[in-house]
């Protein structure tokens with residue numbers, strides 16, 4: 001996993017609430033057995049017309065936002081299914097950071113496993129960021145994970161909260177399985193105890 | 202010891218290791234695997250030269266992508282075929298039991314777990330699928346995970362987690378005739394909202410919940426995720442034990458007695474504190490249908506399509522406008538005047554034998570409206586066999602329903618069972634998202650009884666008046 005420390009990139013505003021995982025990556029693309037290659041299908045239904053041409057109004061189709069690495073969006077982002085194809089599609093498209101007032105639990109979790117930083121900010125600050133991104137298309141926003149702050153020059157500086165362990169893993173691109181396997185003895189002891197106490201399991 | 206909730210009891214029993222900041226390594230007792238969210242996890246194991254820690258605690262099935270027509274025919278879509286074959290190969294290589302497409306025990310992952318007795322009270326159960334919350338109906342802590350976590354569980358039989366907050370939802374009183382578990386959970390989601398449960402594990406309690414069969418309890422817990430919750434659970438009781446007893450993977454003999462003795466301790470202590478309490482009265486819940494594209498957008502079947510002006514929050518107002526356009530609905534239209542094209546009876550929410558019996562009761566001796574295409578997709582091969590033994594399939598076919606092979610089918614439309622653009626469907630599934638059942642398709646969620654009534658009338662119908 002690619003570590004995430006600091007990012008300075010264009011931000012695309014997608015001011016919709018309840019953007020579900022079916023919208024982020026529709027089911028027909030879940031037949032893949034790979035993680036990569038989903039970027040071109042991200043937001044498929046709202047991004048392309050029936051004939052496969054791009055919908056010019058969709059934000060990520062506009063020239064200034066095509067290379068956006070930050071997505072600013074509404075509450076309950078990523079609700080619905082557990083499909084990790086959603087963060088895979090975002091990452092493959094080039095999104096490294098999502099900023100929203102809230103997320104579904106599973107999507108939020110899935111982001112961290114893929115080097116994507118999901119930032120939570122209050123709605124009022126999201127509104128400001130959205131306005132900023134709309135008024136200055138393509139202008140970079142800085143996201144600093146170490147300092148836990150979203151800034152734009154000296155225009156604004158919004159601090160955000162994040163779980164220490166997750167921050168540590170993301171900043172160092174750590175493999176969680178490797179970390180857990182270091183606790184192998186604890187797992188073995190647990191299994192031994194469970195076998196004695198709950199013989200039916 | 203301080204009084205604990207059901208969630209806290211199961212959690213405490215499964216902590217393998219805890220760091221000072223509260224991050225826990227949590228032991229996972231049972232792992233269900235399906236073809237869509239697992240290939241990349243197995244690939245990860247292979248690349249890191251890791252094994253599956255406890256293959257015997259893992260059960261796999263192909264369900265999302267399987268065709269629901271004649272199983273003796275080859276699968277038409279190449280990618281679907283490859284994905285299903287990949288699951289078979291992975292299970293063989295890593296020593297995992299698989300119910301493949303030809304196995305009569307094959308079915309939707311959340312239906313076969315309970316059916317086999319694989320799902321039991323007090324367990325931690327995960328699956329790379331958000332509706333894993335279904336298994337909470339047994340008093341288990343069951344939740345959906347992403348593919349990276351699937352890999353983590355395969356390799357370590359654990360997950361790295363922090364405890365959730367707790368919410369108790371109590372439904373007192375008795376449900377009125379024609380009102381089901383589905384209406385109860387839709388009412389709850391309508392009340393708390395699709396993000397109301399985010400960060401919480403919900404425990405359902407109260408007389409109306411206690412009175413439900415296991416099927417009804419599974420329907421409720423299934424849709425916990427639609428209220429944003431990590432998991433839903435119901436304390437096990439005699440109904441639970443009776444359901445499990447004698448199932449193929451259930452504890453036997455001495456072990457059964459030991460297990461039941463433990464299971465009886467699995468209820469919240471008096472005085473246990475929840476972070477949030479929500480209360481509903483069963484008598485006040487009518488048959489409900491959704492009108493929009495999130496499961497919180499509900500209205501009584503006797504009601505009308507709302508208007509954006511009915512909503513105070515500007516973001517919701519905007520989204521209501523968009524939903525009405527997508528659903529092609531005009532504010533003020535009576536729900537019972539909405540004409541439908543398709544009926545889908547199926548999914549892990551409502552495709553158990555009890556659901557099919559409900560449907561049969563309503564459609565027996567009646568015909569599906571000439572303008573409607575209606576299909577019934579049983580939740581598993583065993584549900585299908587049971588229904589056929591009871592003669593339900595004959596009732597369905599004589600009424601004009603299409604009787605299919607088990608799978609997820611048009612719940613998510615990954616195979617060829619899909620809505621066409623603009624088609625409107627009365628569905629017993631759990632998600633009415635834009636495009637969920639097919640691009641441009643319009644979904645109204647409801648109970649099996651209500652979907653059956655809609656099939657007969659050709660429009661949304663109050664089952665109490667049929």
Ligand code: SF4
Pocket residue numbers: 264265309310311330332548549550608609612613630631
């Ligand atoms: S029936 Fe629908 S909700 Fe249930 S597991 Fe299958 S796709 Fe998911």
